[in-house]
Amino acid sequence: xxxxxxxxxxxxxxxxxxxxxxxxxxxxxxxxxxxxxxxxxxxxxxxxxxxxxxxxxxxxxxxxxxxxxxxxxxxxxxxxxxxxxxxxxxxxxxxxxxxxxxxxxxxxxxxxxxxxxxxxxxxxxxxxxxxxxxxxxxxxxxxxxxxxxxxxxxxxxxxxxxxxxxxxxxxxxxxxxxxxxxxxxxxxxxxxxxxxxxxxxxxxxxxxxxxxxxxxxxxxxxxxxxxxxxxxxxxxxxxxxxxxxxxxxxxxxxxxxxxxxxxxxxxxxxxxxxxxxxxxxxxxxxxxxxxxxxxxxxxxxxxxxxxxxxxxxxxxxxxxxxxxxxxxxxxxxxxxxxxxxxxxxxxxxxxxxxxxxxxxxxxxxxxxx
Amino acid sequence: xxxxxxxxxxxxxxxxxxxxxxxxxxxxxxxxxxxxxxxxxxxxxxxxxxxxxxxxxxxxxxxxxxxxxxxxxxxxxxxxxxxxxxxxxxxxxxxxxxxxxxxxxxxxxxxxxxxxxxxxxxxxxxxxxxxxxxxxxxxxxxxxxxxxxxxxxxxxxxxxxxxxxxxxxxxxxxxxxxxxxxxxxxxxxxxxxxxxxxxxxxxxxxxxxxxxxxxxxxxxxxxxxxxxxxxxxxxxxxxxxxxxxxxxxxxxxxxxxxxxxxxxxxxxxxxxxxxxxxxxxxxxxxxxxxxxxxxxxxxxxxxx
Numbered sequence: 001x002x003x004x005x006x007x008x009x010x011x012x013x014x015x016x017x018x019x020x021x022x023x024x025x026x027x028x029x030x031x032x033x034x035x036x037x038x039x040x041x042x043x044x045x046x047x048x049x050x051x052x053x054x055x056x057x058x059x060x061x062x063x064x065x066x067x068x069x070x071x072x073x074x075x076x077x078x079x080x081x082x083x084x085x086x087x088x089x090x091x092x093x094x095x096x097x098x099x100x101x102x103x104x105x106x107x108x109x110x111x112x113x114x115x116x117x118x119x120x121x122x123x124x125x126x127x128x129x130x131x132x133x134x135x136x137x138x139x140x141x142x143x144x145x146x147x148x149x150x151x152x153x154x155x156x157x158x159x160x161x162x163x164x165x166x167x168x169x170x171x172x173x174x175x176x177x178x179x180x181x182x183x184x185x186x187x188x189x190x191x192x193x194x195x196x197x198x199x200x201x202x203x204x205x206x207x208x209x210x211x212x213x214x215x216x217x218x219x220x221x222x223x224x225x226x227x228x229x230x231x232x233x234x235x236x237x238x239x240x241x242x243x244x245x246x247x248x249x250x251x252x253x254x255x256x257x258x259x260x261x262x263x264x265x266x267x268x269x270x271x272x273x274x275x276x277x278x279x280x281x282x283x284x285x286x287x288x289x290x291x292x293x294x295x296x297x298x299x300x301x302x303x304x305x306x307x308x309x310x311x312x313x314x315x316x317x318x319x320x321x322x323x324x325x326x327x328x329x330x331x332x333x334x335x336x337x338x339x340x341x342x343x344x345x346x347x348x349x350x351x352x353x354x355x356x357x358x359x360x361x362x363x364x365x366x367x368x369x
Numbered sequence: 370x371x372x373x374x375x376x377x378x379x380x381x382x383x384x385x386x387x388x389x390x391x392x393x394x395x396x397x398x399x400x401x402x403x404x405x406x407x408x409x410x411x412x413x414x415x416x417x418x419x420x421x422x423x424x425x426x427x428x429x430x431x432x433x434x435x436x437x438x439x440x441x442x443x444x445x446x447x448x449x450x451x452x453x454x455x456x457x458x459x460x461x462x463x464x465x466x467x468x469x470x471x472x473x474x475x476x477x478x479x480x481x482x483x484x485x486x487x488x489x490x491x492x493x494x495x496x497x498x499x500x501x502x503x504x505x506x507x508x509x510x511x512x513x514x515x516x517x518x519x520x521x522x523x524x525x526x527x528x529x530x531x532x533x534x535x536x537x538x539x540x541x542x543x544x545x546x547x548x549x550x551x552x553x554x555x556x557x558x559x560x561x562x563x564x565x566x567x568x569x570x571x572x573x574x575x576x577x578x579x580x581x582x583x584x585x586x587x588x589x590x591x592x593x594x595x596x597x598x599x600x601x602x603x604x605x606x607x608x609x610x611x612x613x614x615x616x617x618x619x620x621x622x623x624x625x626x627x628x629x630x631x632x633x634x635x636x637x638x639x640x641x642x643x644x645x646x647x648x649x650x651x652x653x654x655x656x657x658x659x660x661x662x663x664x665x666x667x668x669x670x671x672x673x
Contacts, residue, residue: 081635088432088638111432181535187621189636228538228620239516241535351431351638358636362624363450369540369623 047072047289050083050098052276057309060302067296070289080104087113087281096284097293102136102275103190103347105143114142115280121291126300130341131275131315135205136348143277144294145315147306149248150335150344151191151272154255154264159243166268167195171222174244180225184236184245187229189357190347191246191272192219192364198270205348209356216360223368234258250311253332266335266344273344275315307333418651425644432638442645451629451646458609458626459653465547466605469555472548473600477559492560495553503550507617510546511537514618538620546618547608555600562596563589598661606654626650 049056053076065071077083080101086092087100088111100108108114117140124132124144131145153170157163159182160173174183185192194204196215207215227242232251236242238258247255252264278297280290296302303314304322313319313333323330331337425442427434445451476495484491498506513519514536521534536542566589574584612627621628626646633643 079635081638084432084638085635107432184620223622226620226622228622230538230616230621233511233515236515236537240533241516241537354431355637355639358632359450361636362454362629362632365621365628366450366454366624368620 045070046286047293048095049074050095051076055310057306060305064296095281096286096290098279098281099146099276100279103349105136105277107349109142113282115282115284116141122294126317127315128317134346136346143279146276146278147312147314148273148275149312150266152249152264152266154245154247154252154262156243157263164265164267167199170267174225179244181227182243183226184228184232184242185226186246189361192361212353212356219364220367223364226368229365237262249332249335253329256329266339270343270345273346421644421647424641425648427641429639429641434640442641445642446645446649454624454629455626461625462605462608465544465608466601468544469548469551469604470600473552473555473559477556477563480560481563495556499553507546507614511617514542543615543619546614551604554603558599559596562593566592595665598665602658602661605657609650609653
């Protein structure tokens with residue numbers, strides 16, 4: 001979900017096509033006829049990955065191809081929602097490895113779409129324990145972290161006129177003249193409503209409809225201050241069109257690179273940690289190859305190279321110290337020096353409530369119009 | 370499109386018998402030729418459409434559909450918020466299409482009346498943007514309209530505006546973008562219809578004492594009705610599902626049906642509700658097309 005924040009316009013065609021066709025599942029089941037057929041012929045020595053675009057270092061993929069003779073076929077998606085819709089349709093059966101965000105893993109597993117990971121074949125010992133055994137997948141039964149990110153705030157201290165430490169500061173700063181109308185918020189319902197829920201001391205994964213609606217009311221009245229719910233363009237932060245924005249640390253790092261006056265914070269009392277994970281698809285046609293690829297990806301030197309390439313941290317323990325001194329604003333890759341994992345929570349999609357989050361997000365965006 | 374139908378309706382009636390006659394002797398290749406698009410449309414249009422209609426009466430099982438018969442999805446899609454969004458979308462499409470027509474008409478008039486030898490060149494120039502991707506064209510508009518962008522510099526230099534220009538992520542930007550994106554497809558049908566109006570008619574009008582303005586209002590404009598109707602249809606219909614331009618240029622504020630619909634499919638994984646919305650949008654489109662067809666009815670008698 002969060003990657004919609006950083007994805008740019010290129011993400012739009014597919015979503016709009018689905019919307020316009022108005023028949024996504026039907027179309028998906030039709031394409032699956034083709035994929036299902038090709039699956040029968042799939043020989044070993046292949047690997048089909050479904051991922052965010054540009055989410056693997058090309059050098060590492062080349063190294064893997066050299067070592068094994070297998071060049072992974074990578075199909076891409078532009079949002080976790082799209083990923084879920086496809087993996088949940090028969091069209092998803094041709095894939096071996098998919099990289100869902102932490103929020104969707106529980107639902108993918110509940111639908112029986114994921115293969116249980118055989119931990120005897122992979123060593124997770126080198127990974128940061130903060131990123132293992134989290135509530136979206138206890139015991140990492142189905143998922144292995146690939147990289148992670150945070151929901152935070154980037155702001156221009158001059159325009160905002162002070163420091164932002166909590167989400168309350170964010171909302172109050174947003175009402176000031178000079179800030180109002182220059183704010184960017186997420187297009188994900190739980191990322192806009194979540195901050196208000198945290199301020200009320202509630203858990204976004206366990207609240208019911210009434211609490212979500214109540215928190216959304218604040219956002220609906222705040223919406224008039226918001227300029228954009230679309231993907232954040234870092235140039236707009238550099239040139240002052242946006243002075244206060246919800247975003248992830250990688251975008252913040254890019255923006256600070258352009259305008260060093262900007263500040264990044266992960267506001268209290270809580271904020272979001274999302275983790276993108278490798279999962280294996282049930283009855284994957286190239287399971288052995290998939291394990292081999294994952295073992296390769298988990299090697300420390302590959303984790304290091306991947307981090308430098310994609311700008312989001314791999315889960316390797318002690319990665320910060322291993323990162324080269326020439327990496328600019330390296331602390332920001334990890335969300336800053338003092339990120340407190342006990343104050344971070346990962347969203348878990350719940351069919352009972354996710355509809356309210358997205359419906360209310362639509363209403364919040366409408367209220368901003 | 371509708372216009373062509375009504376113009377052709379009379380002669381086509383006569384030719385139909387000939388067509389049926391030759392069908393018996395017609396070669397198999399004719400059937401194959403006709404069959405390919407039929408199969409294509411059945412598989413890729415009618416079948417998914419059928420699924421959509423069936424789904425719209427079912428119950429959501431989060432990323433799945435339990436088939437059944439309930440009108441709840443339609444009740445939700447028409448109630449309160451979504452009903453308002455649907456109306457807002459209709460209004461948006463009508464306004465944007467009207468603006469498009471307003472800009473396109475003078476362009477088309479000029480091309481049809483004043484470019485004689487260079488007509489092909491003029492039409493090609495209008496259509497050239499279509500050689501690049503829609504998304505790239507809209508993205509380049511964001512660069513033009515952003516702070517420190519070209520538009521800001523031009524306006525500042527001409528002293529028409531002072532300081533930073535905050536045009537991006539406004540409703541104005543959305544309308545600029547949408548008129549720009551849909552202009553060519555509004556121009557072409559207007560050129561075709563204006564070109565077909567016999568010069569003799571406008572000359573006669575002038576000879577009989579009408580001013581240029583009266584001639585335009587009473588002769589040219591009524592005769593260009595089918596072109597206007599086609600232009601409205603070609604622009605308003607896709608605008609009903611438009612979501613790229615509001616997202617890139619409007620900051621995704623003031624949600625339209627296209628966004629609401631895709632969020633039901635993807636974020637909420639509620640296919641039945643999304644399907645019901647899609648069916649309603651389709652019905653909206655059908656009403657528009659029907660109205661336009663009705664407006665241009667009987668044009669054959671007027672035109673010839």
